[in-house]
Amino acid sequence: MAADAFVSQLNEQIAHEFAAHQQYVAIAVHYDGETLPQLAAFFYRQALEERDHAMMMVRYLLDADAEVVIPGVAAPQVGFSDVVAPVSLALAQERRVTEQINALASTARTEGDFTSEQFIQWFIKEQVEEVSLMEDLLNVVERSRENLLLAEEFIARENLGAEGSDPTAPPADEG
Numbered sequence: 001m002a003a004d005a006f007v008s009q010l011n012e013q014i015a016h017e018f019a020a021h022q023q024y025v026a027i028a029v030h031y032d033g034e035t036l037p038q039l040a041a042f043f044y045r046q047a048l049e050e051r052d053h054a055m056m057m058v059r060y061l062l063d064a065d066a067e068v069v070i071p072g073v074a075a076p077q078v079g080f081s082d083v084v085a086p087v088s089l090a091l092a093q094e095r096r097v098t099e100q101i102n103a104l105a106s107t108a109r110t111e112g113d114f115t116s117e118q119f120i121q122w123f124i125k126e127q128v129e130e131v132s133l134m135e136d137l138l139n140v141v142e143r144s145r146e147n148l149l150l151a152e153e154f155i156a157r158e159n160l161g162a163e164g165s166d167p168t169a170p171p172a173d174e175g
């Protein structure tokens, strides 16, 4: 039985994950409109990962017979001052989510809810990877400010952000 405090905090996190999805779609569309297809593809991929995160949380609450409420989400930022700004925004977002995930882990532990604590562990590891990935991308776009085709080449060559399936990931769908 998941602790009530954890359940309500996880419901809030579902809204943050869906909002992250919308934000990354908005960034992808922005780059797509600038004819930067690798940057666009990178953010379309990240958007799908955020949706998966939300659905893993939904699935966990369903499996735990806990209340789950699919939320409305805050509108994403759609206008950007320059080519680097979307990546700075994305990095800030990942850092914020890391704090939120850590707070969830802390609640699970305080409540003695070991099942939820174990569930949230995967997200702690995932956030380390996502923050590091956005830091890498920020370095690359800052270095490529004058010629973003260099960033495009880098993303393609390094296959940046393209992950294989992770067998340790919590399920995002029924199964």
Ligand SMILES: [Fe+2]
Pocket (backbone or CB within 6 Å): 017, 020, 049, 050, 053, 097
């Ligand atoms: Fe996420």
Ligand SMILES: [Fe+2]
Pocket (backbone or CB within 6 Å): 020, 050, 094, 097, 130
């Ligand atoms: Fe993320």
